[in-house]
Amino acid sequence: MSDWSAQPPPRSGRPQGGGKYDYYGGGPAQDRRPPPPPTRRDPPPPPRGGPPPRGGGGGRRKPKRWGRRIGVTLLVVAVLLGALVFYVDSMLQRTAALDYEGRIEDTPGTNWLLVGSDSREGLDEAQREELSAGDAGGRRTDSMMLVHIPDGGGKPALISLPRDSSVPIPGYGRSKLNAAFAHGGPQLLSQTVEQATGVHIDHYAEIGFGGFSDLVDAVGGVDICLEKPMQDHRANVNLPAGCQELDGPNALGFVRARYSLDGGDLERAENQRKLLGALVDKATSPATLLNPFRMFPLASGASKTFLVDDGDHVWHLASLALAMGEISGPGGITTSVPFGGFDTVNGQSVVVWDRENALRMFEAVANSEPIPADLLGQ
Numbered sequence: 001m002s003d004w005s006a007q008p009p010p011r012s013g014r015p016q017g018g019g020k021y022d023y024y025g026g027g028p029a030q031d032r033r034p035p036p037p038p039t040r041r042d043p044p045p046p047p048r049g050g051p052p053p054r055g056g057g058g059g060r061r062k063p064k065r066w067g068r069r070i071g072v073t074l075l076v077v078a079v080l081l082g083a084l085v086f087y088v089d090s091m092l093q094r095t096a097a098l099d100y101e102g103r104i105e106d107t108p109g110t111n112w113l114l115v116g117s118d119s120r121e122g123l124d125e126a127q128r129e130e131l132s133a134g135d136a137g138g139r140r141t142d143s144m145m146l147v148h149i150p151d152g153g154g155k156p157a158l159i160s161l162p163r164d165s166s167v168p169i170p171g172y173g174r175s176k177l178n179a180a181f182a183h184g185g186p187q188l189l190s191q192t193v194e195q196a197t198g199v200h201i202d203h204y205a206e207i208g209f210g211g212f213s214d215l216v217d218a219v220g221g222v223d224i225c226l227e228k229p230m231q232d233h234r235a236n237v238n239l240p241a242g243c244q245e246l247d248g249p250n251a252l253g254f255v256r257a258r259y260s261l262d263g264g265d266l267e268r269a270e271n272q273r274k275l276l277g278a279l280v281d282k283a284t285s286p287a288t289l290l291n292p293f294r295m296f297p298l299a300s301g302a303s304k305t306f307l308v309d310d311g312d313h314v315w316h317l318a319s320l321a322l323a324m325g326e327i328s329g330p331g332g333i334t335t336s337v338p339f340g341g342f343d344t345v346n347g348q349s350v351v352v353w354d355r356e357n358a359l360r361m362f363e364a365v366a367n368s369e370p371i372p373a374d375l376l377g378q
Contacts, residue, residue: 084299089314091303097186097204098309102170107200108368109150112320113190115181115206116143116255116272141181141189142256143272146199149323150368156323157333157371158276159361160269166343166350167196176350186307197362203316204309211305212255213248215279218298219288221245222278224254232257251275265351269336277328284325335376337361 097113117140144161163178169192172183180192190201207215216222225243232238237253239246246254255275261267288294306317326332338357343350357375364371 084296085314088299088303091300092312092314093304093307094310094312095186095204095307096310097190097206098201098311100187100191102191102195104194104198104200106202107366109148109365110202110319111149111199111365112147112203112205113193113201114143114145114147115141115186115189115204116212117141117181117206117208141178143269144177144189144193145273145276146193146197146365147320147323147327148199148365148368149319152368154368154370155331155333156327157335157365158273158324158327159365160273160336161193162265162269162337162351164265164349164351165337166345166352167192170195174345176345176348186309197365199362199366203312203320205312205317205320206307207305208307211301213252214301214305215248215283215298216246216251217248218301219279219282219294221247222251222275222282224251224275224278230254230257230260232260234259246275251279266336266339273334276324277334280321280324280328284321333371333376335371338375 141163144163146159146161148157148159150156161177163176165177166174167177167180168174169180169183170188172179177189177192177196181189184191186204186206190204193199194201223243223245226239226241229241230237230239232253235253235256235258237250237257239250239254255268255272257271258265258268261271263270282288283298288298302317303314308317323332327334338354338361340352340354340358343352361371361375
């Protein structure tokens with residue numbers, strides 16, 4: 001037997017015991033499967049009913065400062081309202097209506113002279129035709145009213161002064177009341193009313209044709225109920241009987257109509273009080289005050305159409321509006337100067353006051369006392 005067969009067998013790299021051998025790695029085979037992917041964890045749900053957990057995430061939320069937000073909002077609203085008041089006040093037309101000699105001494109309460117004029121100023125041809133304003137120049141007054149706001153919370157009163165009232169006019173003798181306006185404008189008219197009534201006039205406000213019509217349209221029209229139809233070609237108005245809503249031109253025709261009325265100037269004065277009350281009701285209603293699409297046109301229109309005394313401001317007009325709101329309801333009084341009959345002065349038919357009862361009425365107003373009940377509705 002040869003020598004090599006007697007030697008022990010050579011060692012090999014193959015493992016003993018039947019294990020597998022990795023020829024490329026030089027050792028036993030290992031389990032080389034790829035590791036499993038990491039488990040994906042969903043983020044924890046946000047906590048309910050409490051602040052988010054401390055640390056990590058977005059941290060603690062800052063509480064909403066509602067008090068500061070409300071305060072800023074109120075401040076902005078106050079600034080806007082202040083700017084609106086300043087704008088409206090700056091746009092008011094003014095005149096020295098109460099600047100004259102021989103003024104009546106101040107009397108208790110607050111008294112306004114309200115005047116509706118037939119001024120065509122600012123109207124173009126189309127507006128003149130729509131409102132039947134004609135081409136007459138200058139200004140004449142179609143309506144005059146005395147508003148008394150008593151001291152101490154009494155009932156405010158609206159007293160119509162018929163335009164055809166026979167009164168003494170300083171420097172012109174006895175004539176119709178509206179002649180004072182034609183001769184000397186707001187100054188002479190105010191002086192005439194003061195001397196005829198003995199009541200001190202504190203404020204003056206005048207509105208023309210176009211301004212009145214615009215105010216009615218700005219509030220969306222006014223509601224009026226008529227017991228009988230109204231047809232007046234001179235005032236360009238044709239209204240059926242019953243309750244209806246009047247737009248600006250029809251409302252103007254309603255307060256101007258005179259020749260078709262059985263009561264003439266006295267009935268017209270009653271219609272003017274009725275429509276003025278309806279206008280104030282609509283202007284001071286929540287539907288107008290809380291609606292900027294009505295409130296702003298109303299404020300802007302009023303500022304451009306009212307002619308007031310030099311010492312009057314928009315806050316005076318606001319107090320007048322509040323008083324008119326009471327007058328148009330059960331808390332106020334609407335009436336006319338006690339009527340005494342008709343007469344003729346300078347060839348013209350005039351209205352004569354019941355002198356004794358008129359003195360009683362204006363004495364009560366001058367003393368800021370209630371008007372005697374027997375004088376109301378005369």
